[in-house]
Amino acid sequence: MKTFLLRLREANKISFFSLWLLIFLYAMAFLADFIAPYPYDLQNRDYALCPPTVPRMISGGRISRPFVYGIKIINPAFKQYAPDTLATHDIEFFRKGPERKILGLFRSSTYLFGAGSGKIFLFGTDLHGRDVFSRILHGARVSLSIGVIGVSISFVLGLLVGGISGYFGGRTDTILMRLVEIIMMFPFFYLMLALRAAFPPNLSSVQVYLLIVVILSLIGWASLARIIRGMVLSIKEEEYVLAARSLGLSSYRIITRHILPSTLSYTTTALTLSVPGYILGESALSLLGLGIQEPHASWGNMLSVTIGNLRILTGAPWMLIPGFFIFLTVISFNFLGDGIRKVADPRNW
Amino acid sequence: MKKYILKRLLQFIPLLLGMTFISFMIIQMAPGDYFTQLSMNPEISPLTIESMRRDFGLDKPAVIQYLYWLKNLARLNLGQSFSYHVPVSFLIGQKLRNTLSLSIFSIFLTWAAAIPLGIFSAVKDGRWQDRTLSLLAYIGISIPSFLTAMLLVFFAARTGAFPVGGTISVFNISATGWEKFADYMKHLLLPGLALALSGIGSLFRLMKNNFLEALGSPYITTARAKGLGEARIYFRHALRNAVNPMITIFGYTLSSVLSGAALVEIVTNWPGMGRLILDAVLSQDLYLVMASLLIGGALLILGNLAADIMIAAADPRVRLR
Numbered sequence: 166m167k168t169f170l171l172r173l174r175e176a177n178k179i180s181f182f183s184l185w186l187l188i189f190l191y192a193m194a195f196l197a198d199f200i201a202p203y204p205y206d207l208q209n210r211d212y213a214l215c216p217p218t219v220p221r222m223i224s225g226g227r228i229s230r231p232f233v234y235g236i237k238i239i240n241p242a243f244k245q246y247a248p249d250t251l252a253t254h255d256i257e258f259f260r261k262g263p264e265r266k267i268l269g270l271f272r273s274s275t276y277l278f279g280a281g282s283g284k285i286f287l288f289g290t291d292l293h294g295r296d297v298f299s300r301i302l303h304g305a306r307v308s309l310s311i312g313v314i315g316v317s318i319s320f321v322l323g324l325l326v327g328g329i330s331g332y333f334g335g336r337t338d339t340i341l342m343r344l345v346e347i348i349m350m351f352p353f354f355y356l357m358l359a360l361r362a363a364f365p366p367n368l369s370s371v372q373v374y375l376l377i378v379v380i381l382s383l384i385g386w387a388s389l390a391r392i393i394r395g396m397v398l399s400i401k402e403e404e405y406v407l408a409a410r411s412l413g414l415s416s417y418r419i420i421t422r423h424i425l426p427s428t429l430s431y432t433t434t435a436l437t438l439s440v441p442g443y444i445l446g447e448s449a450l451s452l453l454g455l456g457i458q459e460p461h462a463s464w465g466n467m468l469s470v471t472i473g474n475l476r477i478l479t480g481a482p483w484m485l486i487p488g489f490f491i492f493l494t495v496i497s498f499n500f501l502g503d504g505i506r507k508v509a510d511p512r513n514w
Numbered sequence: 515m516k517k518y519i520l521k522r523l524l525q526f527i528p529l530l531l532g533m534t535f536i537s538f539m540i541i542q543m544a545p546g547d548y549f550t551q552l553s554m555n556p557e558i559s560p561l562t563i564e565s566m567r568r569d570f571g572l573d574k575p576a577v578i579q580y581l582y583w584l585k586n587l588a589r590l591n592l593g594q595s596f597s598y599h600v601p602v603s604f605l606i607g608q609k610l611r612n613t614l615s616l617s618i619f620s621i622f623l624t625w626a627a628a629i630p631l632g633i634f635s636a637v638k639d640g641r642w643q644d645r646t647l648s649l650l651a652y653i654g655i656s657i658p659s660f661l662t663a664m665l666l667v668f669f670a671a672r673t674g675a676f677p678v679g680g681t682i683s684v685f686n687i688s689a690t691g692w693e694k695f696a697d698y699m700k701h702l703l704l705p706g707l708a709l710a711l712s713g714i715g716s717l718f719r720l721m722k723n724n725f726l727e728a729l730g731s732p733y734i735t736t737a738r739a740k741g742l743g744e745a746r747i748y749f750r751h752a753l754r755n756a757v758n759p760m761i762t763i764f765g766y767t768l769s770s771v772l773s774g775a776a777l778v779e780i781v782t783n784w785p786g787m788g789r790l791i792l793d794a795v796l797s798q799d800l801y802l803v804m805a806s807l808l809i810g811g812a813l814l815i816l817g818n819l820a821a822d823i824m825i826a827a828a829d830p831r832v833r834l835r
Contacts, residue, residue, distance in 0.1 A: 343528070343529075343532065344532075347529055347532040347533050347536060350529055350533055350811055350814055350815070351533060351537075351807070351810065351811065352772040352773045352810040352811075352814065353770070353773040354772070354774075354776045354777060354788075355772075355773070355776070355791060355806065355807055355810045356537075356807075358791060358792060358795045359537055359540050359541060359795060359803060360540060361795070362540075362541065362544055362795040362796070362798065362803070363541065363543040363544045364544070364545075365544075365545050366796070441656070448658065448660075449658075449660065449777055452660060452777075452781075453780065453792060468660075468661075468664070471664055472664075472780065473679075473783055475667070475671045475678065478664070478667060478668050478671060479668060479671045479672055482668060485661075485664060485665070485668070488658070488661040488664060488665075491658060491661065492656055492657050492658070492661060495656040495657075495658070496652060496653065496655075496656035499655060499656055500652070
């Protein structure tokens with residue numbers, strides 16, 4: 166593992182940086198309850214569509230403790246706000262607040278930061294006055310975990326089907342590969358919608374979450390299976406596989422222990438590079454209102470208010486920040502995948 | 515050549531059958547049907563609903579229904595839409611035109627930008643021009659198309675540079691001929707650009723790699739040794755070999771363009787198949803969903819076929835096989 170990290174740093178600085186960025190994002194998602202200054206569903210009705218609060222360090226020409234200005238409501242009907250320069254609130258770290266559960270396990274009333282008696286909306290607020298920053302942190306849990314879980318499922322499916330298909334050949338191969346071709350023939354988006362429609366629209370958030378994972382993996386395994394099959398076709402002719410077969414090992418053991426590990430360098434790369442597809446799939450479904458439902462947050466459903474609503478889009482551009490996080494995650498996975506490819510490719514050693 | 519095309523076409527029929535069968539079964543899995551929603555309406559008597567169900571054959575088992583659907587398909591009858599009460603082909607015809615023009619326009623933009631940029635980047639390999647372009651390509655690949663669309667809509671709404679949503683301007687309803695076409699293209703610009711921007715990156719990288727590979731081949735060294743000019747080497751010798759693999763990609767990009775187009779259409783309010791299929795899926799409008807999936811699959815097949823034919827035309831080795 167250590168040599169892998171060193172090699173990755175040598176091969177590609179950006180990939181190495183992306184790895185750390187991803188670790189940071191996942192850590193933020195994990196600690197969302199602690200870091201977020203507000204619960205994801207807390208509505209500040211008086212502060213709907215409030216622009217981001219800027220943390221400041223300079224007061225009266227001098228460097229001071231970090232603080233924020235209070236928010237003055239100029240016109241509640243048109244959602245106009247201005248910083249109230251007379252009211253300053255120091256940003257307090259590890260402050261006490263209303264008690265809540267962390268990770269659903271233990272109770273705590275310590276928050277990472279907050280603005281004393283004032284409000285702190287780092288990324289502004291949404292239509293219901295909910296803090297966008299807090300919602301992004303909670304939404305990250307959904308958006309980031311779906312990629313990893315979805316990829317693991319379709320990875321197992323793809324490896325197994327590809328392995329079996331390539332190893333046994335013949336009729337098994339033909340049937341399995343026709344199935345793969347049919348799945349790959351659907352336009353991805355259409356198939357996703359049709360699969361989603363096969364289930365009732367009003368499910369609980371946990372059910373929807375599981376459903377999305379299942380749908381995305383059901384679509385995603387096909388292309389992997391096809392490539393693995395091709396690799397297995399050539400690997401099964403290698404001498405060590407023939408040796409294993411002449412020793413009388415079972416087909417299952419030959420496939421899982423001798424053939425599939427040889428495809429590892431390819432599959433690790435493919436794995437990393439396919440995570441973004443799942444994240445985008447979840448975002449797209451939630452964006453259309455078919456995924457994670459309000460009041461729960463996901464990066465996709467946070468963006469959905471901007472569709473067809475030019476007033477919100479132009480008046481409150483901070484509602485697009487979740488999209489920036491999607492982009493950041495996707496590009497990091499892409500960079501990381503490229504780095505892994507370079508490291509894993511024996512030609513580069 | 516004709517035999518080759520015919521053979522490819524015949525190979526696609528079982529695929530299309532399998533695809534429609536699977537979609538039919540998926541939609542049947544959904545709890546209830548369109549008429550379950552109708553039965554909530556107290557103004558419609560249960561008897562009417564029963565007779566409507568029978569008219570559409572929904573009281574039969576799913577497999578029989580599928581066979582009925584196939585039989586009608588053979589007569590080029592795609593069925594009636596439950597919610598719009600018009601033939602499905604009429605509904606889809608309108609939207610398909612918009613989706614196709616969006617897809618073709620964005621594919622054109624993508625290729626027109628990616629091929630020259632890829633060549634340029636390969637020629638300048640490792641220099642700052644190449645590094646900048648490669649970074650931009652990375653960013654382009656990683657921005658989801660719906661986000662590009664949102665950003666463009668944001669930009670358009672702020673500056674008024676392009677119209678947002680729809681295919682024609684309201685004040686332009688009486689315009690004719692060229693004016694109408696120009697107006698249509700103006701509306702097409704925003705969704706087309708959004709879709710193209712997310713496709714350019716990956717195509718650019720492919721083109722660059724292919725061109726680099728071609729430039730490293732022995733025949734290029736030979737050409738250089740003969741004293742050919744660089745321009746002739748690039749465009750006569752390297753380009754032809756570098757573009758070949760790209761044509762195969764063409765067939766596959768059509769699938770992602772169709773998927774991407776659906777989302778971009780919804781975000782930018784372009785009246786295409788995207789919105790139609792979304793609404794059809796939500797209201798369980800069975801035949802409308804089936805027809806959309808069928809058309810999507812058929813377009814994909816046509817794309818692959820077009821790619822095959824183009825390869826055969828470009829590469830004598832394939833033609834001779």
